Amino acid sequence: MQIISFLFEKHPDKTVLAVAVVASLLMLNGDERGKIGSARAISSFLLYPVERTRSYFVSVDRLREENRKLREVAVSLAHERERLSQFMEERNRLRQLLGFRMDSFFQFLPCEVIARSSNRFHHSVTVDRGADAGVRAGMAVVGYRGLVGRVVQVFPTSSRILLLNNKSISVSCLDKRSRVVGMLNWERGNLFRLEYIGSEEDVQQGDTLITSGLGRVLPKGFPVGTVLEVSDDRTELSRMISVVSMSELNTLEELFIVTGGREWNSREMLDRLGNIEEKQE
Amino acid sequence: MYLFRMMAAAVIVFIMQTTFVHRINIAGAAPDLVLVLLAVLVLDRKPLLAVIIGFSLGFLQDLGNASYLGMNALAKSLLGYGISRFASGYFPDSALFRGLLLFLAALASDIVVLNITASFNPGDVLLSFFRYSLLSALYTAVAGILVFGVLGLLPGRVVRPRGGY
Numbered sequence: 281m282q283i284i285s286f287l288f289e290k291h292p293d294k295t296v297l298a299v300a301v302v303a304s305l306l307m308l309n310g311d312e313r314g315k316i317g318s319a320r321a322i323s324s325f326l327l328y329p330v331e332r333t334r335s336y337f338v339s340v341d342r343l344r345e346e347n348r349k350l351r352e353v354a355v356s357l358a359h360e361r362e363r364l365s366q367f368m369e370e371r372n373r374l375r376q377l378l379g380f381r382m383d384s385f386f387q388f389l390p391c392e393v394i395a396r397s398s399n400r401f402h403h404s405v406t407v408d409r410g411a412d413a414g415v416r417a418g419m420a421v422v423g424y425r426g427l428v429g430r431v432v433q434v435f436p437t438s439s440r441i442l443l444l445n446n447k448s449i450s451v452s453c454l455d456k457r458s459r460v461v462g463m464l465n466w467e468r469g470n471l472f473r474l475e476y477i478g479s480e481e482d483v484q485q486g487d488t489l490i491t492s493g494l495g496r497v498l499p500k501g502f503p504v505g506t507v508l509e510v511s512d513d514r515t516e517l518s519r520m521i522s523v524v525s526m527s528e529l530n531t532l533e534e535l536f537i538v539t540g541g542r543e544w545n546s547r548e549m550l551d552r553l554g555n556i557e558e559k560q561e
Numbered sequence: 562m563y564l565f566r567m568m569a570a571a572v573i574v575f576i577m578q579t580t581f582v583h584r585i586n587i588a589g590a591a592p593d594l595v596l597v598l599l600a601v602l603v604l605d606r607k608p609l610l611a612v613i614i615g616f617s618l619g620f621l622q623d624l625g626n627a628s629y630l631g632m633n634a635l636a637k638s639l640l641g642y643g644i645s646r647f648a649s650g651y652f653p654d655s656a657l658f659r660g661l662l663l664f665l666a667a668l669a670s671d672i673v674v675l676n677i678t679a680s681f682n683p684g685d686v687l688l689s690f691f692r693y694s695l696l697s698a699l700y701t702a703v704a705g706i707l708v709f710g711v712l713g714l715l716p717g718r719v720v721r722p723r724g725g726y
Binding site for chain 2: 307329333
């Protein structure tokens with residue numbers, strides 16, 4: 281100790297240099313795991329502001345790159361949308377020429393479930409919108425993922441909705457891929473059976489079923505379920521097809537009542553998008 | 562105030578060294594901005610302070626690569642001492658000589674670093690030295706001349722008697 285203090289008094293700079301060199305060499309020869317651990321502890325303390333600033337610049341770079349990619353996607357989607365809009369106009373013109381009704385897209389009235397039925401065999405829910413909001417009996421009701429039921433009883437400020445998981449409801453469905461039509465009936469839980477499908481008709485596991493719009497009870501095109509299992513037995517006239525519903529029917533909270541359709545107006549959609557962007561800014 | 566300036570400069574240089582420098586590399590060679598900072602800070606300082614500054618900067622640099630903890634601390638301590646002890650006395654106060662000083666300092670730093678990373682294998686050390694170190698040292702010298710030039714243009718700068726900042 282005395283030697284060090286003597287050296288420090290006589291040759292302070294050389295002593296400090298020697299100490300620095302020895303400390304560096306000791307660090308270099310230290311245990312690898314210990315070095316990494318202590319370096320991590322020290323750097324997280326000392327270099328925190330540097331690391332924050334560095335990660336800021338790195339994130340700016342990443343965001344710039346992401347922004348560039350999103351711009352590319354936006355441009356391609358704008359072209360795609362323009363093309364689809366032209367197709368839709370052309371399709372509507374052709375439908376008009378053939379005497380079909382014009383395509384329309386739906387208006388949704390959001391509502392919340394305020395009560396559930398206590399009957400085990402009659403599944404229904406009550407929502408907080410009624411005749412005052414324009415709800416009428418027979419209107420279809422959808423969730424975020426697809427059809428859940430239809431309005432059966434309307435009060436001034438509430439409505440009762442009969443869910444799909446009822447023996448009294450049958451829904452005419454269409455296989456989205458093969459366009460085969462069948463009737464969907466509830467079995468148990470979220471499981472349904474697709475009936476009146478011929479043994480030679482093309483329905484496969486994983487196919488999506490949508491409402492067919494036949495009978496004009498429910499509007500066409502809403503997803504209803506996914507084919508879970510198709511029986512291989514082709515000796516019968518029809519096949520056993522199990523379907524699982526799109527919506528979890530026992531945990532419904534927010535729903536949308538399909539109050540009607542209206543004509544497609546791409547200008548209106550663009551204006552809406554513009555308003556949303558302005559609000560975000 | 563000097564300590565605050567030194568810390569601010571160190572933070573800026575470390576950010577630049579880790580985020581920006583790899584983008585301006587030429588044929589795999591990149592300038593060592595920490596070395597430039599060391600030269601700026603220790604020129605015309607006492608060797609004692611120069612060693613402490615060098616060790617601190619090197620140690621901070623080592624924290625980024627803990628496997629060689631102590632490597633840059635060793636190199637920068639020696640360089641801090643060397644620059645402080647000899648450069649101020651022997652090198653005239655001109656941009657060209659400061660560039661030469663940084664060139665030699667970068668080469669000396671690389672000799673220490675290469676010997677440690679290549680486990681004192683002369684073949685590997687010489688190969689890397691001629692392949693990367695010469696160009697990196699030249700790059701560091703040019704960057705250093707620019708930094709000294711910019712510092713010289715700053716209004717209200719404090720110039721030390723023999724050219725340090």
